[in-house]
Amino acid sequence: MTSKIFGTPQMIVPYEWILENVGKQTMTFASKMISFRGEKVFRVGLKNYAKWPLDLPVLFLMAIDLRKIGMRVESVKCGMHGNGIGPAKMEKMIREDMDDEGSLQLFTIKLYEKILGNCTFSFRICIEGTDPGYSYQLSDRLAKDQLWAALKNQKHLVDVELIVKDKIFPAHKAILAARSPVFADKFEKKQSAGRNGLHHIRIDGVEPSSVEKLLYFIYTGEPKGTLEDGELLKLANYYQLTALSSLCQHAVRKIDAALQIASFMKCFNNNAKEFSSSKITPEKETEISFERTTPTFRCSLEFKQKETEQPQCVMQYQNYSIFIAYLTGKSVWDNECDGFYVEQPVIHLSCIKHRSFGLQVEEVYCDMNEENVWLKMESQYFQKKLELLHLTAKSESCLNVDFPVTVDFEIKTVSTIGNYYYEMMDDLWLNDLWLAATNQLLTDVEIFAGTVKVMEAHRIILSARSPVLNLCVNKISSKTGKSIVTFGAEFDVEIVKYFLKFIYIGSLKTTDGVHQLSKLATMYQVETLKNVCQLLDASPPDAEKLTDCLLQL
Numbered sequence: 001m002t003s004k005i006f007g008t009p010q011m012i013v014p015y016e017w018i019l020e021n022v023g024k025q026t027m028t029f030a031s032k033m034i035s036f037r038g039e040k041v042f043r044v045g046l047k048n049y050a051k052w053p054l055d056l057p058v059l060f061l062m063a064i065d066l067r068k069i070g071m072r073v074e075s076v077k078c079g080m081h082g083n084g085i086g087p088a089k090m091e092k093m094i095r096e097d098m099d100d101e102g103s104l105q106l107f108t109i110k111l112y113e114k115i116l117g118n119c120t121f122s123f124r125i126c127i128e129g130t131d132p133g134y135s136y137q138l139s140d141r142l143a144k145d146q147l148w149a150a151l152k153n154q155k156h157l158v159d160v161e162l163i164v165k166d167k168i169f170p171a172h173k174a175i176l177a178a179r180s181p182v183f184a185d186k187f188e189k190k191q192s193a194g195r196n197g198l199h200h201i202r203i204d205g206v207e208p209s210s211v212e213k214l215l216y217f218i219y220t221g222e223p224k225g226t227l228e229d230g231e232l233l234k235l236a237n238y239y240q241l242t243a244l245s246s247l248c249q250h251a252v253r254k255i256d257a258a259l260q261i262a263s264f265m266k267c268f269n270n271n272a273k274e275f276s277s278s279k280i281t282p283e284k285e286t287e288i289s290f291e292r293t294t295p296t297f298r299c300s301l302e303f304k305q306k307e308t309e310q311p312q313c314v315m316q317y318q319n320y321s322i323f324i325a326y327l328t329g330k331s332v333w334d335n336e337c338d339g340f341y342v343e344q345p346v347i348h349l350s351c352i353k354h355r356s357f358g359l360q361v362e363e364v365y366c367d368m369n370e371e372n373v374w375l376k377m378e379s380q381y382f383q384k385k386l387e388l389l390h391l392t393a394k395s396e397s398c399l400n401v402d403f404p405v406t407v408d409f410e411i412k413t414v415s416t417i418g419n420y421y422y423e424m425m426d427d428l429w430l431n432d433l434w435l436a437a438t439n440q441l442l443t444d445v446e447i448f449a450g451t452v453k454v455m456e457a458h459r460i461i462l463s464a465r466s467p468v469l470n471l472c473v474n475k476i477s478s479k480t481g482k483s484i485v486t487f488g489a490e491f492d493v494e495i496v497k498y499f500l501k502f503i504y505i506g507s508l509k510t511t512d513g514v515h516q517l518s519k520l521a522t523m524y525q526v527e528t529l530k531n532v533c534q535l536l537d538a539s540p541p542d543a544e545k546l547t548d549c550l551l552q553l
Contacts, residue, residue: 071449140506178436450489
């Protein structure tokens with residue numbers, strides 16, 4: 001048995017398209033442009049052919065210039081609504097070759113019969129970054145907001161000014177140097193200070209708005225507004241921000257519109273005479289409203305021969321097994337194939353302890369042996385106190401258990417911890433600031449646990465992230481000229497490091513020492529960490545009650 005998570009959790013955005021009063025006439029239906037994060041980037045449609053079986057109806061989704069916001073579509077699944085909430089099954093759409101992937105992407109799927117009357121199509125659009133270094137990561141939203149607010153509000157900690165035309169941007173050398181080797185080199189040269197005691201850096205040849213976008217990316221790891229900005233690309237290249245440079249290069253690249261249209265028409269092999277009419281529906285513009293708190297975990301499990309009924313771990317989260325799967329069904333001997341088959345196998349998924357990590361399972365689809373029939377799993381048992389959720393899905397196919405069996409899952413969750421969720425960001429943002437602290441790059445704070453020196457840190461980051469530490473950093477050592485922050489001797493040195501790392505990167509990668517971490521988070525008013533620890537520090541499920549529940553399944 002092997003199980004794994006495919007890369008990182010996925011950003012999968014939903015969209016529903018409603019068709020009403022569809023008649024027998026052959027017609028093309030299409031939506032207006034669909035907005036996502038302030039940009040009109042999607043469009044869906046249906047070519048409702050009438051000829052069977054040569055010309056089947058084609059459902060399609062287009063993504064146009066999604067790279068302006070640093071993204072592209074990785075895959076799309078679609079399904080038709082039944083009586084329940086969400087489609088009972090979904091299928092993966094085919095990605096067509098449009099010659100210039102990323103500017104115009106086309107996904108299609110053929111339907112088995114012509115659409116008549118009313119119909120609702122559901123799409124699940126999986127989005128990834130246009131650069132491998134720009135991906136879906138877990139972080140404290142407050143960390144980004146507080147650092148950006150520090151640039152705008154905490155003038156007493158500013159030690160450098162960027163001058164762009166008639167605009168002055170106050171900033172912090174520690175953050176600029178951590179994120180850009182060019183800034184780090186400038187500050188190492190110890191340029192003379194200006195009249196107000198601050199270092200001045202003049203940036204010529206660009207507009208202030210582009211420099212503000214640069215600073216926002218440096219401080220938060222996220223782009224602000226469109227990346228289709230030649231000046232921003234110039235700045236990213238000069239200051240060696242590799243992820244931002246790559247994102248901008250994709251965004252500003254010109255496309256051959258005529259070639260794109262020709263490729264689009266070729267994909268459909270369309271007969272212009274047949275499609276004499278078309279209809280836009282709905283007539284109003286729509287927008288995809290994606291909740292940032294809904295990450296989807298894509299994971300896979302491979303059962304070895306005849307091990308399908310043995311529960312196996314599908315996915316671990318911070319070293320805990322939170323999703324467990326197995327298969328059941330009636331085994332039948334097949335004389336012709338000389339082997340056992342399972343008729344209409346049932347896929348089981350048990351979700352355990354996921355709520356301790358602030359994850360609430362909302363929806364699960366599964367696919368067996370890459371058949372591209374994604375079945376919606378239905379809840380069979382839920383026990384909140386025991387953090388147990390059990391779901392099943394019944395397949396109509398037969399399963400040969402004499403060969404390995406692969407089951408893929410897409411598990412949509414809701415993050416229940418405020419400000420603690422996944423977002424597309426520069427991967428390096430999670431490490432650059434922390435590495436600057438551990439490498440003592442422009443550090444101005446010494447951290448102690450009792451009398452033991454733990455590490456060095458930066459006043460601006462500690463002050464921005466904790467109102468209590470903001471007061472503590474005012475104590476300056478006469479020997480080193482650096483601030484001194486002393487934690488109680490009762491706190492383990494490694495736990496203090498975990499606490500400081502959360503302050504820097506906004507993400508907790510361990511469950512060790514949760515009780516001490518919770519105490520530190522409360523003392524120093526780091527709200528998101530306090531909420532994370534409260535869930536992790538809760539009493540574990542009672543083993544006897546848990547097994548009693550499992551026996552009922």
